[in-house]
Amino acid sequence: MIKRIILTVLLFCTFMVSAQQKPIEEISAAPNPFKISTKITFKSNSNTNVIFTVKNVLGKTVFTKKLSATKGKNSITFSKANLSKGIYIYTLQNKKQITSKRIVIQ
Numbered sequence: 001m002i003k004r005i006i007l008t009v010l011l012f013c014t015f016m017v018s019a020q021q022k023p024i025e026e027i028s029a030a031p032n033p034f035k036i037s038t039k040i041t042f043k044s045n046s047n048t049n050v051i052f053t054v055k056n057v058l059g060k061t062v063f064t065k066k067l068s069a070t071k072g073k074n075s076i077t078f079s080k081a082n083l084s085k086g087i088y089i090y091t092l093q094n095k096k097q098i099t100s101k102r103i104v105i106q
Contacts, residue, residue: 023044023045023046023048023094023096023097024042024043024044024045024048024050024069024092024094024097024099025042025043025045026041026042026043027040027041027042027092027099027101028040028041028042028101029041029078029090029101029103032103032104033103033104033105033106034080034103034104034105034106035080035105035106036079036080037077037078037079037080038077038078038103039075039076039077039078040052040075040076040077040078040090040092041073041074041075041076042069042073042074042075042092043072043073043074044069044070044071044072044074045071046071047068047069047070047071048068048069048094048095049066049067049068049069049094049095050066050067050068050069050074050092050093050094051064051065051066051067051091051092051093051094052064052065052066052067052076052078052090052091052092053090053091053093054078054088054089054090054091054103055088055089055090055091056083056086056088056089057086057087057088057089062083062088063078063081069094078090078103080105083105084105085105085106086104086105087102087103087104088102088103088104088105089101089102089103090102090103
């Protein structure tokens with residue numbers, strides 16, 4: 001009986017840990033703030049399609065790119081092009097998750 005309870009608890013804990021893992025994690029931009037370009041890096045737990053979007057503070061989409069992320073570390077170089085100085089929000093989205101962070105153009 002005790003073995004059954006311990007096994008049930010272990011299986012439950014294993015399920016909870018695996019359910020809490022995010023498909024995309026460790027997202028960062030460097031340098032941030034930037035003048036010309038920045039490198040967005042993220043870790044993917046599987047091969048997946050990702051949509052990278054940049055919006056201004058008014059919510060207008062100023063850049064979109066579809067990516068094929070591979071399992072492990074991935075990166076995107078984002079150039080300011082003709083964007084003005086200011087704060088922008090970038091988003092990485094796949095079928096299971098949407099994550100947004102802030103970047104600043106100097």
